Structure formats: C-alpha cells, structure tokens
Amino acid sequence: MTTPTTDNTKSKxxxxxxxxxxxxxxxxxITLRKPSSGELRGVSLIDLGNMNVVALQQVLPRITAPILTAQDVASLDPADLMDIGMEVAGFLVKKADRMVFQKE
Structure with missing residues (x-):
C-alpha cells in the first residue's frame, strides 16, 4: 500500500x-525518494520503467530508507516488488503526465 508523504512527487x-x-x-x-540522474547511472531507464528486477536491484539501494540491499530486493514478496516498481517508474514521468494519468 502506498502512502504519499508531504511532497508526493519527491518521495513515497x-x-x-x-x-x-x-x-x-x-x-x-520503505520510503522511496525520487532519484537524481546520478543515482540512475549504469541503469537503463527503459528497464527501470519496465520494472526490471535487476534494474530495481541497482537503484533501490540508492533511493530507499531504510536502505534496501540487492539481496533484500531479491527476497521481496512479488506484490511488494510490483508496488515499489510502479512508484519508481512513476518518478520517471513528468508531473503534467502524472496528473493526466491520475485523473483517468
């Protein structure tokens, strides 16, 4: 279940x-913070947007509190991984596009 924090475009x-x-x-x-471009180094944005597990294993330790290790990500329940992956993919979309998607 996702609960927005104070600025729901910066963290979830x-x-x-x-x-x-x-x-x-x-x-x-787990709190996810919107990644900066530097935190996405070495990761395909397409793979991340497609919620590729390997891409998530690379990025999540950089943007989670508490910090998740690659092993933690590998042991997540698939439903939790999907929820987290959707939020990470949402961080890659422009604000205006997120607003259109949320209204539909």
Whole structure:
C-alpha cells in the first residue's frame, strides 16, 4: 500500500505486505525518494520503467530508507516488488503526465 508523504512527487512511503526480516530487525515500511540522474547511472531507464528486477536491484539501494540491499530486493514478496516498481517508474514521468494519468 502506498502512502504519499508531504511532497508526493519527491518521495513515497510503501507499507509492505510481507515485511523484510534482517536478523532481529523487521522492516515493514520503505520510503522511496525520487532519484537524481546520478543515482540512475549504469541503469537503463527503459528497464527501470519496465520494472526490471535487476534494474530495481541497482537503484533501490540508492533511493530507499531504510536502505534496501540487492539481496533484500531479491527476497521481496512479488506484490511488494510490483508496488515499489510502479512508484519508481512513476518518478520517471513528468508531473503534467502524472496528473493526466491520475485523473483517468
């Protein structure tokens, strides 16, 4: 489930259906920050827009709080990965285009 933060064009908070377990730590919410161009280095924007798992594994550690590792991404529930991927892909769309999409 996605919950917008104060500026929903800059960050989004995702509540995971299946929390991530790291030893004693349980991560049930992840905040995604809109990436800068530098944080997208080495990643195809087309792959990222298509929610390619490898592309997400490269970018998510750069834009998540708490920081997700590639291993964390690989172990995500598919529904959570889809939710996160849709939000990341949404960051790649211009504001005006997002507004048109949201109204439909």
């Amino acid at each position: 908070t995702i509540t995971l259906d299946e929390p991530i377990k790291r030893g004693e730590i349980i991560i049930d919410k």
